[in-house]
Amino acid sequence: MGPLFLWKRIILEVGCGAGNTMFPLVATYPDVFVHACDFSPRAVDLVKMHKDFKETQISPFVCDLTVDDLNLQIPPSSVDIVTMERLTCKDQMISENFYVRGDGTRAFYFSNEFLASLFKDNGFNVKEIGLCCKQVENRSRELVMNRRWIQAVFCPSDAEDLSSSNHASTEVDLPSQENTESSISLKASKEPVEVDMSEGVAADMFGISSSVENEIIQVSLNEENLSIRVLSREYQHTCKSTGLMLWESAQLMASVLARNPNIVSGKKVLELGCGCGGICSMVAARSADLVVATDGDKKTLDLLMQNVASNIAPPFLDKLIVKSLEWGDRGHIEAIKEVNDKGFNIIIGTDVTYIPEAILPLFATARELISPNRGDEEDQASALILCHVFRRVDEPSILSAASRYGFRLVERWPAGISGNSSQGVVGSWFADSGIDKHSFSRALSIMYFQIE
Ligand SMILES: C[S@@+](CC[C@H](N)C(=O)[O-])C[C@H]1O[C@@H](n2cnc3c(N)ncnc32)[C@H](O)[C@@H]1O
Numbered sequence: 001m002g003p004l005f006l007w008k009r010i011i012l013e014v015g016c017g018a019g020n021t022m023f024p025l026v027a028t029y030p031d032v033f034v035h036a037c038d039f040s041p042r043a044v045d046l047v048k049m050h051k052d053f054k055e056t057q058i059s060p061f062v063c064d065l066t067v068d069d070l071n072l073q074i075p076p077s078s079v080d081i082v083t084m085e086r087l088t089c090k091d092q093m094i095s096e097n098f099y100v101r102g103d104g105t106r107a108f109y110f111s112n113e114f115l116a117s118l119f120k121d122n123g124f125n126v127k128e129i130g131l132c133c134k135q136v137e138n139r140s141r142e143l144v145m146n147r148r149w150i151q152a153v154f155c156p157s158d159a160e161d162l163s164s165s166n167h168a169s170t171e172v173d174l175p176s177q178e179n180t181e182s183s184i185s186l187k188a189s190k191e192p193v194e195v196d197m198s199e200g201v202a203a204d205m206f207g208i209s210s211s212v213e214n215e216i217i218q219v220s221l222n223e224e225n226l227s228i229r230v231l232s233r234e235y236q237h238t239c240k241s242t243g244l245m246l247w248e249s250a251q252l253m254a255s256v257l258a259r260n261p262n263i264v265s266g267k268k269v270l271e272l273g274c275g276c277g278g279i280c281s282m283v284a285a286r287s288a289d290l291v292v293a294t295d296g297d298k299k300t301l302d303l304l305m306q307n308v309a310s311n312i313a314p315p316f317l318d319k320l321i322v323k324s325l326e327w328g329d330r331g332h333i334e335a336i337k338e339v340n341d342k343g344f345n346i347i348i349g350t351d352v353t354y355i356p357e358a359i360l361p362l363f364a365t366a367r368e369l370i371s372p373n374r375g376d377e378e379d380q381a382s383a384l385i386l387c388h389v390f391r392r393v394d395e396p397s398i399l400s401a402a403s404r405y406g407f408r409l410v411e412r413w414p415a416g417i418s419g420n421s422s423q424g425v426v427g428s429w430f431a432d433s434g435i436d437k438h439s440f441s442r443a444l445s446i447m448y449f450q451i452e
Contacts, residue, residue: 008032012074014065014084015039018046018233019053021083026057035074037063046233082154112150124154214303217246219279222258222434226311228277229303242351243300246277249350249387252444254279260429261287267345270294270336270369272325272362273352276303280348282312285320288346292339296326328361333368343371343382350387356394359401367405370451383410383425384449398447407449414445 016036047060129152231244265287281293375381
């Protein structure tokens with residue numbers, strides 16, 4: 001019998017995030033063992049780095065429940081309690097009640113009845129279900145917020161002994177956090193309660209966001225270090241703008257450009273949806289003739305301009321222009337053409353294809369702005385380079401939009417995901433480049449298009 005069975009209760013926390021529910025829980029109930037999963041590797045890393053993390057008490061792992069098999073991580077029928085939190089920030093609608101939040105993760109909106117019937121259909125009895133209303137006050141910000149949760153306890157319908165459900169009480173006391181002045185109590189109550197929250201916890205759990213809450217992250221690229229100001233981690237998942245963060249695809253592509261300056265050397269480069277980091281554009285400006293870094297979001301562009309100003313200096317700074325470009329916007333496209341009416345040799349987009357409705361305007365815009373140069377050599381012809389997190393995009397839609405606007409997929413990386421397995425232009429970027437491919441998620445993909 002393994003050590004897991006020595007613990008009194010086994011909990012599975014689905015979508016653990018940075019552990020803001022789990023750490024108070026294990027502090028309150030030191031006997032529990034928690035399997036904590038999230039589809040974001042970064043969230044799982046944050047859990048592992050938390051000061052209260054103990055391997056003997058918490059098993060964090062990356063898992064996308066919609067595709068991965070949980071039983072590879074957790075023995076069947078070994079979990080007593082499953083917890084999951086419903087988050088409440090609407091952004092892009094995928095289908096009825098189903099949205100992509102600002103950070104690309106998903107939110108599904110449901111009623112008590114829907115939840116109860118879903119669990120019933122899957123072999124659980126509903127022990128308790130109710131709405132919990134709180135009034136949350138952040139005194140330092142002079143904010144009072146009304147928040148509502150569904151709190152529920154379910155037990156397997158075939159379990160004879162349901163005594164364990166006593167432990168899965170809807171009442172959870174969260175201890176005050178060490179080293180903070182905050183004191184929070186989520187004891188379920190029919191009466192609204194007033195709670196003063198620390199800002200970080202309040203943002204994580206209750207959706208406060210602020211445009212001034214930035215942090216600086218260091219990005220090392222082939223002996224060059226960039227200090228990039230982004231929206232603080234604790235505000236990211238409540239923010240609608242995805243451009244205020246730095247995404248993994250940008251870091252991969254910037255590493256590729258830093259180690260392969262020939263990709264952009266002497267060329268005119270356009271970055272679409274570059275976000276506040278703009279690291280691909282900044283790296284490209286070291287070798288390219290001209291770089292135009294664009295985004296459709298105003299706040300993102302403001303932060304991007306700060307990042308550009310604080311990271312690069314003339315003569316590279318003189319070659320980098322920041323412009324507003326919402327894909328498909330005629331006025332914006334014409335304004336870019338005024339900067340360069342000959343077209344761009346290289347167009348880059350990292351993590352810009354996750355919104356299905358934006359894929360066609362993205363390709364339409366790229367087609368209008370790409371140089372018609374087909375080049376004698378493959379690596380001299382104009383190219384559109386897209387890098388994305390594999391599971392977050394609908395690749396057939398990308399390919400169909402590409403072909404509609406006259407783009408041909410020449411190559412993809414890693415090779416062999418579908419079809420083309422040649423080690424052509426993209427493959428050569430990785431050969432002997434020193435890029436630590438393993439430090440990037442295996443879910444990243446690069447698509448290299450040229451015009452037909
Ligand atoms: C997921 S972020 C990626 C940011 C950056 N490329 C990176 O990888 O860190 C997507 C970016 O695309 C921008 N964007 C989304 N839809 C857009 C549109 N229709 N027109 C222009 N920019 C758009 C967002 O503002 C955001 O900056």
